Structure formats: structure tokens, C-alpha cells
Amino acid sequence: MNANPRLIMLGAENETRGSIAAVVDAYRAHGLFRRWPIDYLPTHGDGSAARNAALTLGAFRRFAALLARHRQALVHIHLCARGNAMRDAAFMAAALAARSPLVVQMHGAGLEHTHGGPLMRSLLERAACVIIPCESMRTWVRSVARDAQAVCLPNPVLSFGAPDVAPLARRPNLILFLGRLEASKGIFDLLEAVAALRNAVPDVRLVCAGDGQRIAVARYAERLGIADAVKFTGWVGPSGKRALLETAAVFALPSYDEALPNGLCEAMAAGVPAVVSPVGGIPEVVTDGVSGLLVAPGDKATLERQLRRLLVDRAVGAQLGAAARETARMRFAAERSIGRLEEIYGALGFSALQSGPVPA
Numbered sequence: 001m002n003a004n005p006r007l008i009m010l011g012a013e014n015e016t017r018g019s020i021a022a023v024v025d026a027y028r029a030h031g032l033f034r035r036w037p038i039d040y041l042p043t044h045g046d047g048s049a050a051r052n053a054a055l056t057l058g059a060f061r062r063f064a065a066l067l068a069r070h071r072q073a074l075v076h077i078h079l080c081a082r083g084n085a086m087r088d089a090a091f092m093a094a095a096l097a098a099r100s101p102l103v104v105q106m107h108g109a110g111l112e113h114t115h116g117g118p119l120m121r122s123l124l125e126r127a128a129c130v131i132i133p134c135e136s137m138r139t140w141v142r143s144v145a146r147d148a149q150a151v152c153l154p155n156p157v158l159s160f161g162a163p164d165v166a167p168l169a170r171r172p173n174l175i176l177f178l179g180r181l182e183a184s185k186g187i188f189d190l191l192e193a194v195a196a197l198r199n200a201v202p203d204v205r206l207v208c209a210g211d212g213q214r215i216a217v218a219r220y221a222e223r224l225g226i227a228d229a230v231k232f233t234g235w236v237g238p239s240g241k242r243a244l245l246e247t248a249a250v251f252a253l254p255s256y257d258e259a260l261p262n263g264l265c266e267a268m269a270a271g272v273p274a275v276v277s278p279v280g281g282i283p284e285v286v287t288d289g290v291s292g293l294l295v296a297p298g299d300k301a302t303l304e305r306q307l308r309r310l311l312v313d314r315a316v317g318a319q320l321g322a323a324a325r326e327t328a329r330m331r332f333a334a335e336r337s338i339g340r341l342e343e344i345y346g347a348l349g350f351s352a353l354q355s356g357p358v359p360a
Contacts, residue, residue, distance in 0.1 A: 006037055006039070006066070006070035006072075006073040006074070007036050007037060007038045007039070007073065007074045007075075007076060007345070007350065008038075008039050008041065008063065008066050008067075008070075008073050008074070008075050008076070008095075008100075009024070009038050009039070009040045009041070009075075009076045009077075009078075010040075010041050010043050010059065010063070010075070010076070010077040010078065010091055011024055011040070011042065011043065011077070011078035012024070012042060012043075012044055012045060012078065012080075013042035013044065013045030013046075013055065014042070015046075015237065016042075016044070016045045016046050017046055017211060017235050018080060018082060018107065018108070019080070019107045019108055019155060019262045020078045020080055020107050022155075022238070022262055023078070023105075023107070023155045023156065023262075024040070024078070025238065026155070026156040026157070026334055026338075027156070027338060027341075029334075030156065030334040030335070030338055032338055032341070032342070034353075035342070035352045035353055036342070036345065036350075036352050036353060037353055039062075039066055041059040041062055041063055042055055042059060043055060043056050043059045043087060043088075043091065044056065044083060044084065044087070056084075056087055059091075060090070060091070060094075063091060063094065064094065067094065067095070067098040067100065071098070071099075072100070073098075073100050074100060074101045074103065074345065074348055074350050075091075075092075075095035075100045075101070075102050075103065076103040076105065077091055077092060077095075077102070077103070077104055077105070078105045078107060079104060079105070079106050079107065079111065079115060080106070080107040080108045080111070081108055081109065081110030081111045081113065081114045081115070082108075082110075083114070085114050085115050085117070085120065088115070088120075089119050089120060089123060092104065092123045092127070093123060096123065096126050096127075101128040101348045101349070102123075102126070102127040102128055102129075103127065103128060103129045103130075103131065103344065103345075103348075104123075104124060104127045104129070104130045104131065105130075105131040105153075106130065106131065106132050106133070106137060106141075106259075107133065107155075107259070108259050108261075109257045109258050109259045109280055110257070111137075111140070112140050112143075112144070115144075116140075116144050120144065120145075121144050121145045122145075124141070124144060124145035124148045125145040125146075125147045125148050127148065127149065128149065128348055129149050129151055129344055129348070130145075130148045130149060130150045130151070131150075131151055131152075131153045131341075131344075132150055132151070132152055132153070132259075133152070133153070133154055133155050133259055133260045133281065134152065134154065134259055134260040134280065134281020134284050134285075135152050135281065135284055136259070136260075136280050136281045136284065137150075137259055137280075137281070138150050138152065151344065153337055153340055153341060153344075154260065154265075154285075154331050154332055154337055155260070155262060155265065155332065155337065156332060156333070156334040156336075156337040156338055157262075157265050157266055157269045157328060157332040157333070157334070167318070168249055168271075168272075168273070168314045168317050168318045168321060169314045169315075169318070171247060171248065171249045172203070172205065172247065172249065173201050173203050173204045173205065173249060173311050174204075174205050174206075174207060174247055174248050174249050174250075175190075175194065175204065175205070175206045175207070175248070175249070175250045175251075175252050175307060175311075176207050176209065176244055176245065176248035176250070176251050176252070176267070176272070177190060177206065177207065177208045177209065177210070177251075177252055177253065178209050178210060178241065178244075178251070178253070178261075178263030178264075178266070178267070179210045179253055179255070179261060179263055180210050180211065180212040181208060181210055181211065181212030181213045181214055181216075181217045181232075182212045182213055183213075183256075184255065184256050184257050185212075185253065185254075185255050185256075186253065186254030186255050186256060186277065186297060186298075187208065187217055188217070188220055189254050189297075189298060189300050189303060190206065190252055190254055190303070191206070191217070191220055191221055191224055191226065191230070192224065192300050192304075193254075193300050193303040193304040193307055194206050194224075194226055194229065194230070194304075194307075195224040195225065195226050196300075196301075196304040197304050197307055197308055197311075198226065198229065200308050200312070201308060201311050201312070204229060204311065205229050205230075205231065206226075206229060206230045206231070207231045207233060207244060207248070208230065208231065208232050208233070209233045209234075209235070209236045209240070209241065209244055210234075210235060211234060211235045214232055214234075217230075217232075218230070218232065241263075241266060242270075245266065245267060245270040245272055246270070248267075248272050249272075249273075249310065249311055249314070249317065250272065250273055250274070250275060250307060250310045250311060250317065251263070251264065251267035251272045251273070251274040251275070251276075252274070252275045252276070252303075252307065253274070253275075253276045253277070254275070254276065254277050254295060254297060254303050255276070255277045255279055255280075255282075255297065256277065256279065256297040256298070257279060257280065258277070258279050258280035258281070258282055259280045259281055260280060260281035260282065260284070260285065261282075264276055264282065264285075264286075265285070265328060265332050267324070268285070268286075268291070268292070268324035268325065268327060268328040268332075269324075269325060269328035269329070269332060270325070271321040271322060271324060271325040272321055272324075273292060273293070273310050273316075273317040273318075273320040273321045273324065274286065274292040274293070274320075274324065275292070275293045275295055275303065275306045275307055275310065276292060276293075276294060276295070277294065277295060277296065277297045278294040278296070279297060282294075285327060285328075285331060286324075286327075287323075287327075289320075290320070290323050291320060291323040291324040291326075291327045292320055292324055293306045293309075293310070293320070
């Protein structure tokens, strides 16, 4: 074991949109940063290009100083498709040049378009471990870097909510969409389904929580005649998501492309029945008719029918939500995923400052 372990973690700035900041928040909340000597360096955020450039430069200076001071440091870097592949590659190359064990954790879909070049292939193959959130990403990792050491480790969910908060039977006819407002997430299909649903459920409402093409989505809602039934909250943090999940009767994400979306995991943990597409890692956690309802991308008629089913028959929704909560407890509980991450750290020759179970 390394007598004086030092871990350097690189990722998004606190409160940044996306799963990286959410996962790091869960790590902090469940004591990872207390048990391990971690220096966290934010390399990017939601600010302007100039501010992100300053963040990257400052992080690289601190990174170089830490590598020089701790020759055997372990480096854990978080990657996502919305990030900068050349920036990520620079940090990864510096870690490998310093002979530091490198752990690469991947987030979200679309990395094949941004992080699939020859340089990234070489870096991934030299990494000690490549963490993926779902098995569906293993095929892509192998196609990019055949010899990469890929380990499936689902992201931890920060809060599971209380089972007795706002029972589904007493909730309004509210459908919740958590994600970027863009066509690949199926938001326009969802609007059409809601428009068709109003004949059977006149008071149905759709809450869109996320950033992206808000103006285009709002205009499409107006064209469909449902502008009064659609609300936009913008991006919401953990407390905002918790409040929405406590009032939603259904979670909907009819995506065309996903890895394993955090919004779905949080909805399952809160016991909200979900109507989602069987893409990416979603079928790994949602069993159709048991822990949620699966609808093929673009099948708007079936999407409307399944949404109507859950809003009209709340007993079915409650049954699916209870099964989803149990699935989330088994797969996304922090003590499970963070415990496995600590095993990875230990296997690379590093030891924690303190031992003991991960707080639930």
C-alpha cells in the first residue's frame, strides 16, 4: 500500500449541469472525500468560454504541482460528451507521463462522437481502469480501445425520498421530463403524446426540467395547442428535483439515445413510475411492465397510451413505482457504488485515511 496516498479528482465545477457534478456531490455527501485524501480540481463549468479557459488553466497548474509533490498520486478524471476532448486528453496524458495510476469515469451518451479518436484510444488503453455506468457502454469502449480495463459501476443516487411522501393516488396529473430539451431526448414526441392525451385527461400537465432548446419546444407546444399545459423550470438542482419528484405522477423520457440517465435513476429511487425508451443502459434497469414501461423511440401512439394508463390507473403506477424503488435501492444505493469505487482505489495500491462502511 502507498503509505501517503493522494488522490487527484478532475471534473465539473460544483452546481454544473449534468451527471458529473451530481455524482461528485453524491461522493461528497456519502463521505468519500472524508475517507480518502482527495484534491478535487474543477476543470470546467457552465460559465463563458473565457471562464472555462481560466478554470482549465488554473486546474492544470494545480494538477502539475500536485503531481510533482506526490509522485505516486492516483488520478481520477470524469469525462462526458459535452466536455472538451483535447482538454481531457491533456490531463490524462500528464497523469500517465507522471506514472500515476489513471481512473477514467465516463458519463452519458455521445462520447463516441467526441472522445473516439486515436489519441483517446491510446490513453484509454493505458488507463488502470475505465468506469462505465452501464453495460451497454462496454461495446463502445471495446470498439475504441480493445484492451481498456472497463468496469461497470452505476452512478450513486443522492436521495431516495420517503416512501410515504405524497402517495401517487393523491398527486395531480403531472408528467415530469428531466433532461436536455432537444429532439434526441424525445421531447417533441412527448409534446405530441400529451396533446393526444388531453382528450382523456383534460387536466394533464407536463413539467420540463432542463435547459436546451426551450424556445423551439415552447413554440411546438403552442402549435399543438397545449402551451397552457406545459411548464418550463430550466435546470434544477438536487432540492428542486426532489420537490418535482414528490409531486409527479409519471416520469417520461422517450429518448433516442442514452447511456443511463441520472433523471431516470432518481425517479426510480423516488418511486415515480417511468415511461422510457429501451435505449442504452435503460433496459438494464427497467423491466417492461415490472419496474417501468418501455416504449420504442418515436412510437408516439404507444407513448400516449402508456402515459394515459399510468395517470388513469394509479394502482398500476404505484406497483411499478414500488418495484422501481427496490431496483434503485439494489443498484444505485451509494453504499454499493461508492463501496465498489473504494475497492478499485484499494486494488490500485492506495488506502483510505479511515475505514468503515459507506454511510447510507
